[in-house]
Amino acid sequence: MNIHQLGEFGLIDRIRQRLRVDSHVIRGIGDDTAVLPYTRGKYLLFTTDMLGEDIHFTRRMPAKAVGHKALACSISDIAAMGGLPSIALVSIGLPKHLPVCYVDELYQGMHRLAKQFGVSIVGGDTIKSDKLIINVALLGEVEKKYLVTRDKAKAGDWIFVTGPLGGSFLSGRHLTFTPAVAQARFLVRNFKPHAMIDISDGLAGDLNHILKASRAGVRLWEGQIPKNPGCTLQQVLSNGEDFELLFTLAALKAKKLLQWQQKTRQWFFYPIGQITANRKQLVRAKAFTHF
Numbered sequence: 001m002n003i004h005q006l007g008e009f010g011l012i013d014r015i016r017q018r019l020r021v022d023s024h025v026i027r028g029i030g031d032d033t034a035v036l037p038y039t040r041g042k043y044l045l046f047t048t049d050m051l052g053e054d055i056h057f058t059r060r061m062p063a064k065a066v067g068h069k070a071l072a073c074s075i076s077d078i079a080a081m082g083g084l085p086s087i088a089l090v091s092i093g094l095p096k097h098l099p100v101c102y103v104d105e106l107y108q109g110m111h112r113l114a115k116q117f118g119v120s121i122v123g124g125d126t127i128k129s130d131k132l133i134i135n136v137a138l139l140g141e142v143e144k145k146y147l148v149t150r151d152k153a154k155a156g157d158w159i160f161v162t163g164p165l166g167g168s169f170l171s172g173r174h175l176t177f178t179p180a181v182a183q184a185r186f187l188v189r190n191f192k193p194h195a196m197i198d199i200s201d202g203l204a205g206d207l208n209h210i211l212k213a214s215r216a217g218v219r220l221w222e223g224q225i226p227k228n229p230g231c232t233l234q235q236v237l238s239n240g241e242d243f244e245l246l247f248t249l250a251a252l253k254a255k256k257l258l259q260w261q262q263k264t265r266q267w268f269f270y271p272i273g274q275i276t277a278n279r280k281q282l283v284r285a286k287a288f289t290h291f
Contacts, residue, residue, distance in 0.1 A: 067109025093129025
């Protein structure tokens with residue numbers, strides 16, 4: 001069997017089955033970030049994302065936007081756990097003929113987003129590479145009472161997303177999105193989501209991650225799923241890199257959230273379905289994968 005046959009998610013499961021972590025690790029592989037001990041009232045969050053040329057971006061795309069995306073992906077992971085980002089290491093693989101000004105602009109894009117979210121870029125590593133590779137390792141923190149994982153969705157929960165989905169690559173939104181840290185912090189402080197994830201693998205893939213971890217099923221309200229202009233339901237389910245949040249709330253809290261939204265219109269949270277107890281009710285659509 002080769003990597004393509006096994007698939008990205010199959011490979012991750014295979015690695016997870018073979019790795020063992022110390023007992024002090026709160027969470028290892030299987031969520032948006034690792035969760036580690038920190039202080040009496042907080043956990044440390046640790047995540048990493050690798051972006052490869054011609055997979056996540058092309059050389060024709062603006063370097064500042066590529067840098068923005070590289071850091072934004074990891075900040076989005078921290079948001080999905082209910083936390084705040086803090087310190088980053090950036091490692092890059094550089095083709096030897098890449099103009100130095102491109103690298104300057106790449107870091108300008110990262111620095112601008114880092115400043116917006118209070119992230120300090122404290123170092124990293126560089127190597128020679130045939131194609132441009134960017135890897136961000138990011139630390140964050142979250143109050144223990146606010147931590148949200150993928151595996152606590154409950155039958156009867158309503159499922160929400162934080163924005164329209166689909167067409168991220170064609171539109172260029174994957175290069176310009178703002179990580180939903182503010183929305184996540186609002187939710188964990190006021191509504192206590194049972195489960196949450198950021199949508200990087202497409203709605204189908206990431207919702208199925210929650211269902212698998214929570215040992216649950218789903219009933220989608222397909223007509224209520226918000227779509228970006230020109231996108232079909234299939235694109236919404238399968239396109240990757242939307243980086244909206246997907247979360248579940250108890251039904252009573254879901255109704256209260258919609259009432260708050262109607263009054264304030266500060267943010268829009270879209271109900272798209274309900275968690276069921278039938279574990280066979282998964283989303284039958286191809287997820288976005290990197291292999």
